[in-house]
Amino acid sequence: MLFNPHELYLSRKKASLQSILPYIRYIAQSGLLLVISLAVIVFIDQYFKLLKYTPEQFPYDIVLTFVIGLSFIYSPFRSWLKPADVIYLMPKQQAMQEYIRFCSRRGYLISLIITVVVVVLSFFILRAYDDEAKLYIILYSVVAKNVIYHISYNLSSLTNKALMYTMKSIIYFVSFLGVYFIFEYSVLVSYVMLSILLVIHYLYINKQLNQFFNWQQLIEDEQRKVHRTYRFLNLFVDVPHIQSVTKKRQYLAQFAHNIKFTRTNTFSFLHYLTFARSEVGGIYIRNLVVGCIIAFIMANTMLWDGYAAMFFAVMFMAMNAVQVSTLRQIHQHSVWQNIYPIPLTKQHKQMTSIEFRLLLVAAIIFTLLPTTPFMMVGNWQLVGQFAIAMLVIVLWRMLVIRSRVKKLIK
Amino acid sequence: MDAVLQVEELSGGYHPRKAIIKQLSFSIGKGQLIGLIGLNGAGKSTTIKHILGLMKPQSGKVYILGKTLADDSHTYRSSLAYVPESPILYEEMTVEEHLKMTAMAYDVKESNYKQELEGLLKRYRMTEKRNILTSHLSKGMKQKVMIMSALMAKPKLLIIDEPFLGLDPLGIRSLLKQLVQLKNEGTAILMSSHILSTVEQFCDGIILMHKGEVLVQGTVEQIIADATRSFNGQINNLEEAFYHFIAEGESEDVV
Numbered sequence: 001m002l003f004n005p006h007e008l009y010l011s012r013k014k015a016s017l018q019s020i021l022p023y024i025r026y027i028a029q030s031g032l033l034l035v036i037s038l039a040v041i042v043f044i045d046q047y048f049k050l051l052k053y054t055p056e057q058f059p060y061d062i063v064l065t066f067v068i069g070l071s072f073i074y075s076p077f078r079s080w081l082k083p084a085d086v087i088y089l090m091p092k093q094q095a096m097q098e099y100i101r102f103c104s105r106r107g108y109l110i111s112l113i114i115t116v117v118v119v120v121l122s123f124f125i126l127r128a129y130d131d132e133a134k135l136y137i138i139l140y141s142v143v144a145k146n147v148i149y150h151i152s153y154n155l156s157s158l159t160n161k162a163l164m165y166t167m168k169s170i171i172y173f174v175s176f177l178g179v180y181f182i183f184e185y186s187v188l189v190s191y192v193m194l195s196i197l198l199v200i201h202y203l204y205i206n207k208q209l210n211q212f213f214n215w216q217q218l219i220e221d222e223q224r225k226v227h228r229t230y231r232f233l234n235l236f237v238d239v240p241h242i243q244s245v246t247k248k249r250q251y252l253a254q255f256a257h258n259i260k261f262t263r264t265n266t267f268s269f270l271h272y273l274t275f276a277r278s279e280v281g282g283i284y285i286r287n288l289v290v291g292c293i294i295a296f297i298m299a300n301t302m303l304w305d306g307y308a309a310m311f312f313a314v315m316f317m318a319m320n321a322v323q324v325s326t327l328r329q330i331h332q333h334s335v336w337q338n339i340y341p342i343p344l345t346k347q348h349k350q351m352t353s354i355e356f357r358l359l360l361v362a363a364i365i366f367t368l369l370p371t372t373p374f375m376m377v378g379n380w381q382l383v384g385q386f387a388i389a390m391l392v393i394v395l396w397r398m399l400v401i402r403s404r405v406k407k408l409i410k
Numbered sequence: 411m412d413a414v415l416q417v418e419e420l421s422g423g424y425h426p427r428k429a430i431i432k433q434l435s436f437s438i439g440k441g442q443l444i445g446l447i448g449l450n451g452a453g454k455s456t457t458i459k460h461i462l463g464l465m466k467p468q469s470g471k472v473y474i475l476g477k478t479l480a481d482d483s484h485t486y487r488s489s490l491a492y493v494p495e496s497p498i499l500y501e502e503m504t505v506e507e508h509l510k511m512t513a514m515a516y517d518v519k520e521s522n523y524k525q526e527l528e529g530l531l532k533r534y535r536m537t538e539k540r541n542i543l544t545s546h547l548s549k550g551m552k553q554k555v556m557i558m559s560a561l562m563a564k565p566k567l568l569i570i571d572e573p574f575l576g577l578d579p580l581g582i583r584s585l586l587k588q589l590v591q592l593k594n595e596g597t598a599i600l601m602s603s604h605i606l607s608t609v610e611q612f613c614d615g616i617i618l619m620h621k622g623e624v625l626v627q628g629t630v631e632q633i634i635a636d637a638t639r640s641f642n643g644q645i646n647n648l649e650e651a652f653y654h655f656i657a658e659g660e661s662e663d664v665v
Contacts, residue, residue, distance in 0.1 A: 246501050246545045256507070261523070266514040269507075270500060277502040277543070335498055338464055340515040341487035 003092050005099035012080035013106075023233040035315045039294075042303075051124055061183040064122045068141065069176035071118040072148050077107030077156075078225060079218045086215055100213050108149055115145045133185075140182050140190055147194050148175060151201050156221065157213045158205065167205060170197060245279065252276035252285075266342055267350035274330055275358060283323050284358070288365055291316025295370030306374060306382050313366045314389050320362045321397040324355050325404070348405045352398075359397055363390035413437040413473070414489075414567050414598035415461065420470035422460050423622075429468055430456045431622045438567070438598040438615075443589060445609035446602040448619035449656060454602045455495070457619070458569055461600070462492055474567055488516060491565035495572040495602075497552035501545035505536055505555055508544055509562050516563040523562070530558040533584055549576040557585060561592070568592065568599045574608070586612060610648035618655055625655050 027033065079100060081089075089096055119141045123134055148171055158164045174197050178190040253276040259269045275281045291313060299309035328351050331337065337347060367387045374382045415438040423430035431453040438444045446454050459465045461472050463479045463486065471478055479486045500508060506527065513523035531537045534554045539547065544555055553576045560568060570589075574582050589599060589612065603609050609616065610630050617627045626633055630648055637651035638644065645651050 246543050248543060261510070261514060261520045263514055263517045266511060269511055269514060270503070273507060274500070274502045331500065334500070335464065335494070336500075339462055339487065339490075339492055341484055341517075342515060343483065 003095050005095050006102060009099050009102040016078065016080050020229060020233065027233070035312065038308075038311065042308075061180065065176055065180045065183060068115070068118055068122060068179045071111075071115040072141075072144055072175040072179070073152075073172055074111060074114065075107060075149065075152055076110040076114075077104060077153065079103050079222050081215070081219045081222050083219055083223075085219070090215060097213070100218075104153055107153075111149060112142070112145055115141055136187055137182055140178070140187065144175070144178055144190075144194055147198060151197065151205070154201070154205060154209055156217055157209050158217075159214055160208060163205070163208065167200075170200065246277045247282065249276050249281060252281055263342065264346070265350065266340065267347045268354050270331070271327065271351045271354040275324070275327055275354065278327075278330060280323050280327050280330075284320050284362070287316045287320045287323070288362060291319075291366065292369045295366070296372065299370050299373040302373075306379070309370050310382075310386055310389060313370050313386065314393065317362055317366045317390055317393050321359055321393055324358050324362075325397060325401055327351075327355065348408065352401055352405060355401055356394075356398060359394045363387075363394050366390055412440050414440055414442075414475060415600065416471075416473040416476075417457075417461070418471045418473070420457070420460055420467050420472060422465055422467045422470075423456065424465075426468065429622065431460070431619075433470070434619075434624055435470075436617050436624060436627055438600055440566075440598055441593050441596045442614045443593045443599040443601065443612060444615045444617060445613035446600060446617050446619065447604070447606065447609060447652065448625075452619040453622040454619055455571065456622075458492075458571055458600075458602065461569060462490070463487070489566040491516075491560040491563040491568050493553075493556045493560045493568070493570040493573055495575060497549065497556045497576075499544040499552055499555060501543065504541050504543055505531075505547070505558075506540040508555055509558055512559040512562045516565075518562065518564065526562055530561060533588070534558055534581065550578055550581060553577055554581060557588075561588065566597065568597055570599065570601045572602060572604070574603065574605055606649045606652055607647075616648065618652065620656060 080103070116138070119138055151167070151171060155164050155167055158167075174193045178193050181187070181189040181193070253273060256269055256272045256276065259265050259272065275284070295309045295313040295316070298312055299306060301308075303309070304311075328348075337344070340347075367383070367390050371383045371386050374380075374386075417434055417436050420434040421429045421432050434453075434457060436444075446457070448454050456465065460467055461474075463472075463483075474486045474489050477485050500511070503511065509527055509530065510523065513520075513526070518526070528537075531540055534557070536551070536554060536558070539551065544552060547555065553573075557570075557573065560570070568589075573585055577585065586608070589601070593599060593614075601609070601613065613630070615627065615629055616633055618625045618633070626636060628636065633648065634645050634651050637654050641654045645654065
C-alpha cells in the first residue's frame with residue numbers, strides 16, 4: 001500500500017485528541033469546568049474594572065511586553081511522532097518531510113491566531129496609542145511571529161544542542177526586547193533586531209541544518225509535550241498514562257504509623273499510605289490549598305453575599321471527594337488482596353474508614369479556613385451553612401462509595 | 411505423613427471447557443521441600459494459581475491442613491505464603507512498611523514482628539534500604555522484599571515460584587539456607603524452578619509436569635532410577651532424567 005503522509009497526519013492528529021478526551025470528560029464531570037467558567041467570569045469582571053480605573057502609573061508596557069513576547073515564543077507545533085517511528089517510518093524519510101510540513105503548518109496557524117488575539121486584546125489597555133501606532137504593532141507582531149516560528153522550526157533539525165540553546169536564548173531576547181521597543185516608539189530598533197536574528201540564522205544555522213529533520217529531537221520534544229499535557233490533566237484527575245509517581249511525602253505518610261498494629265487495620269494502613277504517596281494525595285493537598293485560598297479571597301470580598309466562597313469551597317471539596325473515591329482502584333487488581341487472610345468485605349471496610357476520615361478532614365478544613373472572614377464579623381449563619389454543605393458532600397460520597405463497594409464484593 | 415498440602419485430581423484452566431492442568435494429584439508433608447519442574451507452558455503456574463485460590467478448579471480439590479478454601483478460607487489463607495516469579499509490591503510503601511503490613515495481615519504479634527524484622531533485614535542485607543520506597547529498588551532487591559514478606563508471615567505452606575530470578579549469588583545462598591531452615595522447622599515448601607541442579611540438591615521430592623499432567627513424581631533417586639529403567643541406559647542426574655522424560659512427548663528439535 002502506498003504511504004500517504006497526509007493520511008498519517010490526520011490519523012495521528014485524531015488519535016492525539018482522542019487520547020485526552022476521556023480525561024477532559026472526567027474533569028467536566030468532576031465539576032472543574034464549572035469552577036473554571038466561574039473563574040473566567042470573575043477574571044473578566046476584574047479585568048474590565050482594571051480597564052475602567054487603570055492607575056496612572058500602571059506599567060502596561062512591561063505587562064504587555066511580557067504577554068505579547070510570550071505569544072511570540074509559544075509554539076503549539078506537535079509532530080505526534082513515537083519512538084517506534086524510528087524503526088518503521090525512518091525508511092520513508094523523504095515522504096515524512098511532507099508529514100512534518102503538515103504538522104508545521106498546523107502549528108504555525110494556531111500560533112499566529114493566538115498572537116493576533118493577544119495583540120488585539122491588549123488594545124483595550126493601549127488607550128494611549130493612536131490607530132496608526134496600533135497598526136504598527138499588529139504589523140510587527142505578524143512579521144515577528146513569522147520570523148521566530150520559521151527559525152524555531154529550523155532549530156528542531158539541529159543536532160548541535162549547544163548551538164540550538166544559544167539560538168533559543170537569542171530568540172527569547174529578541175522576542176521580548178522587540179516588543180518593548182515597539183511600545184517605546186522605536187519601531188526601527190525592533191525591525192533591526194529581527195533582521196539581525198535572520199542574518200545570524202542564515203549565516204550560522206542554515207549551514208548546519210540537516211537535509212532531513214532530526215528524528216530523535218522531534219520524538220523527545222513530542223514526548224515532553226505529551227507528558228506535559230498529561231501532567232496538567234493529572235492535576236485534576238488521575239491519569240494512568242503517566243507512569244505512577246510515588247513520592248515519599250513524609251509529612252503525610254508519618255500519620256500512617258499512628259494506625260494501630262492489628263490485623264483489622266491492615267488495609268487501612270495500606271490505603272492511607274497509598275493516599276499519602278500516590279498522585280491522589282498530591283491532588284488532594286493541591287485542591288485543599290487552592291480551594292481554601294480562592295474561597296478565602298471570595299469570602300473576604302463578600303462576592304454574592306459570601307455564597308461565591310461557598311460555591312468554590314463546595315466545588316473543590318467535591319473534587320477531593322471524587323479523588324478520594326478513586327483511591328481503591330489503585331490496588332483493585334492486586335494479587336495480594338486475594339492471598340492475604342483477610343476477607344474482601346473486611347478489606348473494603350478498612351479502606352472505607354480511611355476514605356471517610358480523609359473526607360472529614362477536608363470538610364473541616366474547607367469549613368474553618370475560608371470562613372475566617374465571616375467569623376471575624378460574627379456571621380455564624382454563613383459558617384453554619386458552610387459546615388452543612390460540607391457534611392452533605394461527605395455523606396453523599398460515603399453513600400456512593402458504599403454502593404460501589406457492594407457491587408465490587410458481589 | 412501429615413499432609414500440609416493435598417491436591418486431589420485437580421483439573422482447571424482459563425476456559426471452562428479446556429483444561430490446562432489435568433487430574434493432578436500430589437501432596438506435601440510437614441517439613442518437605444518439593445520441586446515443581448517442567449518446560450514453559452507445562453502448567454506449573456496454573457497449578458500454583460489453583461493452590462493459591464486465584465483460580466477455581468474445574469474438578470478436584472485442594473486442601474491445606476485438611477481444609478479447602480470453601481471450607482475455611484481463614485485457615486487456608488493464613489497457612490500459606492507466596493513468592494511470585496516477578497515481584498509484586500505495593501510501591502507506595504517502604505521496605506519496612508511492606509513487611510509491617512504483611513505482619514499485620516498474618517496477625518504476627520507486634521513484638522515478634524519487630525524482632526523478626528531486624529533479623530530479616532540483616533540476613534538479606536537490606537538494613538540500609540529499610541526506609542526506601544519499594545518502587546526505587548532494583549529487581550533483585552524487590553525479590554528480596556517478596557521473600558522477606560513471605561517469611562514474615564511464618565506460613566505452614568510456602569509457595570515459591572522461580573525464586574532465584576534476579577537474585578545475586580549471596581541472595582541465592584541466603585534464600586537456600588533459609589529454605590532449609592524453614593523446612594527443618596516444619597514448613598512445607600513447594601518451589602517451582604528451572605534450575606535443575608539446585609532442585610536436585612535441595613528438594614526432598616520432585617514433581618515433573620508436562621502438558622498439564624504430572625509426568626513423574628518421587629524423590630530424586632526414585633526419578634533417576636525410574637528413568638534408568640524406562641530408557642534402558644545409565645541416567646546420572648536429574649537433568650538427564652528430565653530430558654529423557656520430556657523427550658518422550660517432544661520432537662528431537664525441541665529437546
